[in-house]
Amino acid sequence: MKMITAVIKPFKLDDVREALANIGVQGLTVTEVKGFGRQKGHTELYRGAEYVVDFLPKVKVEVAVVDAMSDSAVEAIVNAAQTGKIGDGKIFITAIQEVIRIRTGETGDDAV
């Protein structure tokens, strides 16, 4: 089992959700986050004076999948979230030690 954590541009969230649903992903968790990467922040002008926005708003999507689905899920996210411009985000993949469905007590692949 893998935990796929994708930090994406907020306006791409709907596309990513749809792409993941299309390949059979059953659920995901979304968090609104702020941060910076190579895009850094950016400056805006207010009444002719600059102000710096250090942390840009992003959306963090967390999806738990069985090992077999990991590559296709990553591919779905990349295809859906890519604009080709700086600031598209990153995907982190980590191994999941155990998954438990609270309602039934199922564990492992059955619980994902």
Add this chain to the structure above:
Amino acid sequence: MESDIIHIKYALDTFYFLVCGALVMWMAAGFTMLEAGLVRAKNTTEILTKNVALYAVSCVMYLIMGYTIMYGGTEGGILPDSWFGNTIANASPDEVLAGALADPDDYSYYSGASDFFFQVVFVATAMSIVSGAVAERMKLWAFLAFAVVMTGVIYPLQGMWKWGGGFLDAAGFLDFAGSGVVHLCGGAAALAGVLLLGSRKGKYGADGSVHAIPGANMPLAALGMFVLWVGWFGFNGGSELKVSDIGEANAVANIFVNTNAAAAAGLLTALIAARLLFGKADLTMAINGALAGLVAITAEPLTPSPMWATLIGAIGGVLVVFSVITLDKLRIDDPVGAISVHGVVGVWGLMAVCLTNGEATLSAQLLGTSVIFAWVFGASLAVWLILKVTVGIRVSEEDEYQGVDMSECGMEAYPEFASVK
């Protein structure tokens, strides 16, 4: 029958005057909303308190002494005949009728009390101009103490020099509705205050950089602009003083058209100038531009054609953008642009009178402009300085960081949100 017509004309002109006064009173709401929109959330309650309190201070002080100073002066004089006392007087019906018979062109054609009401709301307007410029760092009570002197003495005295028939009026200085008497006056007092007060913490870097401190609420700022715009029809329209015959009714209608045209033109040129200079459509500059157009046309809203009014407002709109940038370069921190809108563009409005009014002379306009600025700036500087060395005019650095809402008023505007920064 003749006397009935005089009765009705008197009633109509008084009614018109009072409604225009009520419109100008509404400008207090406009300034309040504009300023509340352009300061940070942590300073909202204090700026609201300042605005409602300064309106009340203006009304009380103008009643106690301001009106007497302003309209009790000697023809062509510098000092008023008396400083205190009640000079509000309504003429009786017999007096009005006798006056109309004796001289149909010059008699008491509106109520004396309506004149006081119209004048008192102008004082509040001048004082409102100051509050925005010193926002976010001045002590509330020091500000109100200044308001007492400003609305009781500083404003009425220079008002007497022009509208009270004093020496500026005698010199041929023209200022129809107050680009100088009201707006330059407010701008000059604000400039004196800001110079002694200093800039908001974090506004200017040690290396000369200028840091923006964006306002908290753009909807309020936009609403404030429209409220001021509406009120201005009373400000300029009411300054015609009369509406009850065909000639006067036409004049009033022209003033409304010109006032509106100048505001619209100022908004557009400021918006376009901001877009060209900054790359984005800066709403706050558009708002300042509309107000600049209004200030520019206020010295002479009657004689220009609507196209001239458009041009005068348009130049005001461009001026205000460059003035805001220039004041920032000089490290004069004015959160709402009041000094630029009312002071700098007020001067432009006074000069623009020469473009369309054949009776205006550049020398008289320059004289009036310099006298008003010198008196208001000098007197204000003295009062601010006295306040600074006695009670202090600036809140502590910590209070400024926390927001003056808590330090001055003990309450937040939006207590359900985190307030700091």
